[in-house]
Every structure is written in C-alpha cells, then in structure tokens.
Amino acid sequence: MDSSFVAMESPNSPMHIGSVLIYNPETAPGGFVRFKDILGFIESRMQLSKTMRQRLVRVPFDLDYPYWIEDPDFDLEYHVRHVALPKPGDWRQLCIQAARIHARPLDLNRPPWEFTVIEGLDNVRDYPPGCFAFVTKVHHAAIDGMSGIDLMEALHTVTPSTAAPNTPDEWKPEKVPGPVELLGKSYVNAILNPFKQAQVAAQAVPGVASAIKGLVTREFKLSTDMVPPRTRFNRSISAHRVVEGASFPLADVKAIRALLPEAKVNDVAIAIIGGALNKYLTAKGDLPKTTMTAMAPISVRDKDEKGDMGNQVAAMVAPLGTHLSDPKERLEYVFGQTSNSKAMTNALGARTMTEVSKINPLLYMALGAQLFSRVSIAHKLAMPFNTVVTNVPGPPVHIYSSGARMESMALSLICLTDGLGLAHVVQSYVDEAYISFTACRDIMPDPEFYSECLQESFEELLAAAKAVDAKTASKPAAAKPAARKAPARKAPATKTIPAKKAAPAKTSTARKKPAKRKPTTTIGRKSKETK
Secondary structure: OHHHHHOOOOEEEEEEEEEEEEEEEEOOOHOOOHHHHHHHHHHHHHHHOOOOEEEEOOOOOOOOOOOEEEOOOHHHHHHHHEOOOOOOEEHHHHHHHHHHHHHHOOOOOOEEEEEEEEEEOOOOOOOOOOOOOEEEEEEEOOEEEEHHHHHHHHHHHHHOOOOOOOOOOOOOHHHHHHHHHHHHHHHHHHHHHHHHHHHHHHHHHHHHHHHHHHHOOOOOOHHHHHOOOOOOOOOOOOOEEEEEEEEEEEEHHHHHHOOOOOOOHHHHHHHHHHHHHHHHHHHOOOOOOOEEEEEEEEEEOOOOOOOOEEEEEEEEEEOOOOOOHHHHHHHHHHHHHHHHHHHHHHHHHHHHHHHHHOOOOOHHHHHHHHHHHOOOOOOOOOOOOOOEEEEEEOOOOOOOOOEEEEEEEEEOOOOOOOOEEEEEEEEEEOEEEEEEEEOOOOOOOOHHHHHHHHHHHHHHHHHHHHHHHHHHHHHOOOOOOOOOOOOOOOOOOOOOOOOOOOOOOOOOOOOOOOOOOOEEEEEEEEOOOOO
C-alpha cells in the first residue's frame, strides 16, 4: 500500500497529507518563540521518530517496491521553512497559503516531509495575538493517520517545559544503494513473491468463507446504495488546491447522538458531511437522486506496530445519505449503512485486505496509475466512491511544541487523485471537533460556501437533537396508581348462652365467603430516557 502512494504520485496528484496547527507562545519561556528555538526543539527530538531522517530509494524501472534508508545528506533546515502572512493576516489568507504549500509535491530524493512555520496570524478568528502556525506535509507512503499521530507525539510534549530525551541519539546514516544492488534485491523478491501470494491466498480463504456465510445468514447485505452516482467531484483534477473546514464543540457533536443513542460519533460526522453535500449540490442544481458514498479508512495497526512507518489500513464504503434532507432520517440511514459495511469488512477480515495489497507487483501498479492519469480515464470510468471521510482522533489534553501551547488542530490536509476531487478529515482535539476538507480548486472554487454548508448541516442535526431532548423532558412521567386499601372485615358476632337454659342442639352455621373481586391491572407508560 505504501508503494501505491509512490506509484500514484504525479504533478497533479502529490501523495502527501498534513495539518494546519496553531500555537500560542504565551506558555513558552519569555512568552516568545523564535524560529531558532523551533529548529533546536525539533532537532533534540528527532530520535523519537523513524520518519524524520529516512528517505525512499526507488528500484530502476519500478521492478520492486522502494526501500527506506537513513538519509546520508539529511539537512534539517531544508525541511523546516519560515514565512509570514501579509496584512491583515486573516483566516482566508491562512487557508490560501496552506493550500499553496499543500499543492507542491515533495522531493522524494529527501526524507518526504516539510514543516512551514507561518507568522502574522493577526486576525485569524479568535486566536490570541502573537500566535503562529505549522503547515505540515508528510508523504502518505511514510505514514497513515495513526502513525501521523505518533509523529506528532514525537514533536510535542505534555507540559511546556519538558526536557529533551536524555538518551544518546544513535542514528547512523546509510550509503545509498546503487542500481545493481537494487536490481539484485528485486530479483530475490521476484522469486519469493509467488510464495507470498500463496500464503496470503491461504489466509484469505477463511475471510471469503465468513463473507459467504454472512450473506447467507443475512448478517449483512449487498445493497445498490453501495454503488455511487457520478458527481462533479469525480473527474480529472488540476494541480491547484483549496482547503477549508469548520469546528464544533465536541460535547455538541456527542449530544447529537440523542437522535439515535446507538450511533457513534463517526456516524454523526458522516451525517454532517452528507447534509453539507446535500446543501452544496442542491444550490448548484447538481444533487444526484441516489446517495453519494465515501471511502472510510480503518486502521488495522497493532499496538506493537505503533511506531512503524508506512500504512496499516483497510477501508469500507459508507453511504452518506445525501439524498435525505431530514437530519434525523439521514443519521438513522447512515448508522444502518455503516453497521452493514462494518459487518461486511469484519467478515472479510480488514487485516487480510491490507496484506493482499502488499503482494501486487509495483511495475503494474505504476503503469496503471500513469495510464489512469495520462489517458484521463477518470472522465470515463465510474469511481467506487465519491469522496473520502477519514476519522483521526487527536489528543484529549493540550500539548506543546517549543514551549508553545497548541490552541487548535485547525485543518487537516489530504491527498487527491484523478476521479477524487474532494476529501474530508474528521479530527478532535481537547473539547473541539473539526471537519476539514481538501478539494481541487477547479472543481470547488467556493470552499467558503461548502464550509457554511457544513456548519448549517451541524446546526440542523443539533437542533433536531435538542428538540428530542426537550420533548422527552416535557413529557410527564406516568403516575403510579394509588394503593387501594383492603376493606376492613367485621368480626363475626359471638352468641351468649344463658346459664339457666339448656344449651340448644348444635346447629351448623355456614359463613358466607366474600365475593371475589376481579383484579385490576394498571399499565404505566415509561418515558423514554435518552442517553
């Protein structure tokens, strides 16, 4: 999978991901952070990340997957840059600058990452004066969403004054292998690849059997809702990008689950995006009659693979409910569809799906990617999904870099390809949730409008959830029936027998039993409690 991102690299489709992170220097020593301080901080912590000093070496003619080596010519100041926004330094200017940086491909003859420090954020939303931003770029071949979080952990601390690691940096550069050495390695791998294919095929058999069983027992079903319609986002893209997004209180995002308590936060995010696309495409007169779909990556990274480079992800298809304008109906629809997709993915085995991708010959992948791009097949072939929605949880507490507190994970940036002109990232940090998007500028020239659509979709879902809460709170609880007192019985009269008279002959007096009452049954209504 890592190699596929290298094979798909083109001038119009650079395969890197990134973020726009905003920091407040008031917590740093002296309340000020110099660019020199940032360089020193990063240099002191590079040993905590495998990504930072490794570069790719490609095999001639792409006969084998690229190899990672420790870069003998590593230069930190090449990878960390410094710019400033022009006046007035507002949010729109920050988004434009971030989009321009993100649109430029990385140099794959160096470690595939860049950080750009941006000053001059004088009028960016409500952030305190003096804040600065990081625009990060890391090639997708080096990290996925979860290992990207590990990279962030390496470059951040949990307190402003955490000392540098006290262990010696044992990093050693490596010699760049020559073409003959690389071809020799590729020859060995070509011999071993059929055995790897047989092994993966054997591992895939239980998953296929489980999937067939799931279809028969109706644990999940194949639906036409999985087939995406063709939209304006599914055509060839240009080299230009736009980035934008919206942020919401995390508590409000969780409160939307009152509409459907069993739904997850990820289902809520997908429903918000589905509503935003409904609004955006309706305004353009371009809303498809059937639901749009998203590819949702699933991490299969084990705990012992936490620090490993590369990608450990599978994927599922998630219908977005764009054909439904009612927010409650859309959330219910999304939950049902994602539950079905998760059951299907679990049956096949997400890990097996990832392993299968590792045995595809890179030469065919590279040729296929180039053909797809150069012949503009994206204009003619239908894509398996309309967009991407990836969910990456962030730290629940404030973190610091160079002593400066991170105020916001303002935007997350993602790569695009021909046929995929719009992609989303859902992320959280402390008490905020963020939905960011990256789009081709030629396909979406008005990112501010789509950001407004995201905000309106969120507000509709939240209003519907509050209405449910208010209705539940106003409904009177069913009164319990008062306990009916049992009627007091009269004690039976006792006869007094005169002493002088002889006792009369014994007579049997039968006492009448009280008539049986029919039991009364009271059915009390329980008011629905919303979690």
